[in-house]
Amino acid sequence: MRIVPVPLSGLAxxxxxxxxxxxxxxxxxxKAIIAVKPEYLVLAAIAxxxxxxxxxxxxxxxxxxxxxxxxxxxxxxxYVDPAHRxxxxxxxxxxxxxxxxxxxxxxxxxxxxxxxxxxxHAFHKAIGFEETERVVYFRLPLGTPA
Numbered sequence: 001m002r003i004v005p006v007p008l009s010g011l012a013x014x015x016x017x018x019x020x021x022x023x024x025x026x027x028x029x030x031k032a033i034i035a036v037k038p039e040y041l042v043l044a045a046i047a048x049x050x051x052x053x054x055x056x057x058x059x060x061x062x063x064x065x066x067x068x069x070x071x072x073x074x075x076x077x078x079y080v081d082p083a084h085r086x087x088x089x090x091x092x093x094x095x096x097x098x099x100x101x102x103x104x105x106x107x108x109x110x111x112x113x114x115x116x117x118x119x120x121h122a123f124h125k126a127i128g129f130e131e132t133e134r135v136v137y138f139r140l141p142l143g144t145p146a
Contacts, residue, residue, distance in 0.1 A: 001089060003096045006042040006054070008034065014044050014054045021079040030056075041100050045080065045089045053080035055093040059106065066132025067108045073101030075111035078123075094127050 006014060011027045018025050034040045037058055045053035056076040064072040075097060080089045098109055111129060113120035121131070 002046045003043055003092050004046060006044045014051050017051060017054045017079055017081065021077055041097060043093050043096055045093055047084065052084040053089045053093060055097055057097045064110045065135065067110050069107060071106055072108045072110050073106045090123060091127055
C-alpha cells in the first residue's frame with residue numbers, strides 16, 4: 001500500500017471513491033476548491049489493484065472549532081473502500097496528512113463528523129483526536145429582498 005499525493009491530472013482516478021463519500025460531489029468542484037485554496041492536499045491510498053482510499057486536507061486560517069490557534073490543518077474528508085477497511089489504510093493517510101501539516105509549521109490538526117457517524121468518531125479517537133465540542137447548525141431562510 002502506498003499513500004501518494006494526487007495531482008490535478010490524477011483526480012479522475014479517485015472520483016468513484018469521492019462519490020461514495022460525497023454522492024453530489026464532482027471532480028470539477030474539487031478542482032475549483034483547489035484553485036482558490038492552494039494549500040489543499042489530496043491523498044490516495046494505492047493498492048495493487050488501484051486507488052482504495054482518499055483523504056483531503058485543507059489549511060484553514062479562520063477560526064476552527066475547538067482549536068487554540070491558526071492556521072489549522074483540517075481533515076475535510078477521508079474514505080476507504082469497504083473491502084480495504086480495518087487494515088490501517090485510513091490511519092496511514094492521516095499520518096501522511098499530519099506530516100504534510102507539520103512540514104508547513106502547522107501545530108494543530110482538526111476534523112469533524114456528523115453526530116450520528118459513530119464509525120467516524122471511533123476512527124478519530126483511535127488515531128489520537130480528542131472530541132472538543134458538538135454543534136447543531138440552524139438556518140432561517142430570509143426570502144426574497146423587497
